[in-house]
Amino acid sequence: MNRTCEIVTWILGLTVIWGAAGWAGFRLLKRSDDPAKLIFKWAITLPLAVYGLFFASNLGPLGPPVMAVLGIILAILWGPHICAMAAKPLASLYDGGNEEPELKPYYSIPRSLRMKGKFLEAVVAVRGQLARFPNDFEGVILLAGIQAENLMDLPGAEITLNHFCDRPDAPPKQVAAAMNHLADWQLKLAQDADSARAALEKITARFPDTELALLAAQRIAHLGGAEKFLLAAHDRQPMAVPEGVKNIGLLESSEHLHTFEADPATQAADYVKHLEQHPLDTEVRENLAVLYADHYQRLDLATGELEQLIEMPNQSPKRVAHWLNLLADLQIHHGADYDTVRETLEKIVERFPDYAVAEMARTRLGRLKLELKGQKKIPDVKLGVYEQNMGLKYGPPRRS
Numbered sequence: 001m002n003r004t005c006e007i008v009t010w011i012l013g014l015t016v017i018w019g020a021a022g023w024a025g026f027r028l029l030k031r032s033d034d035p036a037k038l039i040f041k042w043a044i045t046l047p048l049a050v051y052g053l054f055f056a057s058n059l060g061p062l063g064p065p066v067m068a069v070l071g072i073i074l075a076i077l078w079g080p081h082i083c084a085m086a087a088k089p090l091a092s093l094y095d096g097g098n099e100e101p102e103l104k105p106y107y108s109i110p111r112s113l114r115m116k117g118k119f120l121e122a123v124v125a126v127r128g129q130l131a132r133f134p135n136d137f138e139g140v141i142l143l144a145g146i147q148a149e150n151l152m153d154l155p156g157a158e159i160t161l162n163h164f165c166d167r168p169d170a171p172p173k174q175v176a177a178a179m180n181h182l183a184d185w186q187l188k189l190a191q192d193a194d195s196a197r198a199a200l201e202k203i204t205a206r207f208p209d210t211e212l213a214l215l216a217a218q219r220i221a222h223l224g225g226a227e228k229f230l231l232a233a234h235d236r237q238p239m240a241v242p243e244g245v246k247n248i249g250l251l252e253s254s255e256h257l258h259t260f261e262a263d264p265a266t267q268a269a270d271y272v273k274h275l276e277q278h279p280l281d282t283e284v285r286e287n288l289a290v291l292y293a294d295h296y297q298r299l300d301l302a303t304g305e306l307e308q309l310i311e312m313p314n315q316s317p318k319r320v321a322h323w324l325n326l327l328a329d330l331q332i333h334h335g336a337d338y339d340t341v342r343e344t345l346e347k348i349v350e351r352f353p354d355y356a357v358a359e360m361a362r363t364r365l366g367r368l369k370l371e372l373k374g375q376k377k378i379p380d381v382k383l384g385v386y387e388q389n390m391g392l393k394y395g396p397p398r399r400s
Contacts, residue, residue, distance in 0.1 A: 041077050105129040105136050110146075119150040137174045140164045141181060148185045158182055165202070176203050176212045183219070193223050211314045214280055221278030264295040282309055286323070293330040302330055310347075321348050321357035325364075332375055342368060 110125035126143045130136060140160060148157035161178045164170060179199045186196040200223075203216035271288040275281060285305050293302035306327045310320055328344045345368070348361035364371075 045077060105133045105139055107139060107142055110142065114146055114150065119146055122146055135167070137164070141178065144181065148189060154185055154189055157185060172207050172212055175206065176216065179203050197223055209314060211316065214314055217278070217280040218282060221281035264291060267291060285309055286326070293334055297334065299330060299334045299336070303327060317352045317355050317357055321352065321361070324348050332372060338369065338372055341372070
């Protein structure tokens with residue numbers, strides 16, 4: 001019974017050893033640069049190993065020298081492989097080991113062709129990369145840029161971008177960036193504000209109630225000014241320059257020459273009218289809040305406008321913190337008490353406790369009393385009446 005167990009154990013151990021050796025040999029064969037040479041080494045090693053295990057021990061005094069010779073032969077055959085395996089962890093730090101390199105497109109050739117003015121060749125080179133990586137955003141933008149800016153083929157660039165953006169799995173940020181590029185080209189190259197607006201409206205339609213939609217709506221709200229600028233640049237009218245003031249140094253007063261700022265009432269009316277059409281325009285609403293507070297002394301109206309911005313959904317923590325800090329600034333400048341300002345700043349900490357804006361708010365809360373103290377007006381000190389022209393008098397002082 002014991003003899004049977006020994007035989008079974010020996011067979012199992014031998015099976016494990018040969019299995020491990022076979023697995024290692026297969027991996028070596030798979031990674032080898034010269035499989036034929038490796039197979040030749042295995043063909044020599046196997047007979048030598050069998051002879052050394054089963055026959056060399058029966059040679060008596062000749063056994064150890066024969067085993068030494070076999071060891072030398074095996075060392076010559078497999079020494080380089082063993083050394084390579086030992087050095088592999090250190091070498092992998094520099095050459096990356098056996099990891100397959102990441103497949104990615106390369107656009108150095110098309111960019112070089114573009115710089116040389118070979119635009120059609122650059123398009124062919126980009127399309128070659130996109131054939132292998134059809135959804136690569138960098139390549140799509142590069143191709144559309146060459147079409148729009150170099151070949152003056154804006155419709156072709158639009159087709160390229162729309163083909164990318166119409167994919168259901170297209171990343172939202174990349175879609176928004178592509179449509180913003182298209183809007184830029186529509187304004188810059190075609191002076192077409194309507195097409196630019198249509199490109200931006202695709203963002204608001206595809207990603208409603210998101211920060212991307214808010215940014216697109218913000219840009220749409222300011223397209224009117226861009227359109228006027230483009231039309232003025234396209235159809236320039238001669239501008240009459242008024243004659244300058246003569247003998248300005250001899251005038252008694254130059255007050256009538258000063259330029260006057262825009263009427264705040266007209267500016268506020270324009271802001272309100274603009275916000276009726278574009279209620280998501282955060283820049284104009286912020287300006288209106290400052291105008292209410294600084295010109296009309298209506299901190300309540302300014303607070304209402306800023307609270308609309310603060311409660312607007314899908315805004316980044318940085319922008320919300322900016323509006324809360326602006327509200328705190330207006331409260332300080334217009335006489336609000338310590339508790340009111342503190343409550344405003346604490347909202348930043350409550351909403352975004354793990355962001356850098358919260359730490360900045362805590363720092364400001366720590367010096368809030370000093371900030372409020374610095375806004376207090378110093379009372380005027382009335383000086384006494386002194387004799388004038390004292391320094392112009394001459395002669396010895398009069399004795400009483």
